[in-house]
Amino acid sequence: MNAARKQRLILVVSILVGLAIACGLMFYALRQNINLFFTPQQVMAGEAPLETQMRVGGLVEEGSVVRDQETLDVQFVLTDGKGRFTVHYQGILPDLFREGQGIVANGTLISRNRFEAEEVLAKHDETYMPPEVQDALEKAGHPGAKKGSEQ
């Protein structure tokens, strides 16, 4: 390689390495803000601010969904295995909302164990299969068959 090219290569590589490091550090420093939501564990640990607009994400606990018969009020427990709290929501839930499903809720934390949601979004996992396969897995008692949405 001739001298001019070598110099340009060194220059370009050092610019890129410098920028990559800068981006990496920025990403690391802002990690908490880049995360779309707080997990129940973080909420329990007091890392999430009270009475501030924010998002929480986790799994809807099995058997915890309580729907009001007259209104659109719904209440369920959000968990990630390490923490749990109650979410209250008034409105129409997305089609994919079900027990065991991963969801992200936007709203405010009233107390450490009560979240008032204004918007509930369903997460879905990266697994795709036909219903028959799902049925077969469930019948065979496969552990992955009736799984929620969180990875």
Next chain:
Amino acid sequence: MLGSPRYFYTFSSRVLPWLTPIALLTLAAGLVWGLAFAPADYQQGNSYRIIFIHVPASSGALMGYMALGVSGLVAVVWRMKMAEVMLKSIAPFGAALAAISLVTGALWGKPTWGTYWQWDARMTSMLILLFMYVGVIALQAVIRDPRQAARAAGLLAMVGVINVVIVKYSVEWVQTLHQGSTLKMFGESTIDPAMKYPLLLSMLGLWLLYAVNVLLRARTEVLWRERRSKWVSKRVKEGEH
């Protein structure tokens, strides 16, 4: 050899007649198989079928950007003419794919997640990828001298590769609404084979179509840049394409 515009021109004349039909047929087969014949999903029903457009478009946009970055490196360091031509030819189709990825993602997000858009890391970095593509195209358009334009755009293209890494790993590094990768380079993919094969076929078809588009654009660009050369005027006189 491929570094010579003239050689590239004759080489691409030989490749295009068979690459074009293969690309179109592969893409058509993958899409028809996926959209009409693949089974429905156990959770999402038929709405998951947009995956057969969304994933090929997204992967094409990401791979195209990697190729753009490599062209940028070669154009800036080695000043190869063909790398400059590639820098100009790769960007437009990639930008279109990034846009398709964002639009199909939004359309898919509404019925499944319940929202068209959230500022999560995957979606935001994908939007930045579209802006990077547009930036590379715009930079080449505003600088008159094609060689200087290539150096500036090449540098921008290389810098943008950092963002490609962020797009790829955003779903693993931070909490996002977007789920993780279904197709895994190593290890088992979490998709039923009846859905995986049409998906892979659509991806391959779209990548090939991308290659066809890049070759066509590069040929036009080569002719324009070499318009004063003997081989081009000879071709024109002899009425060849």
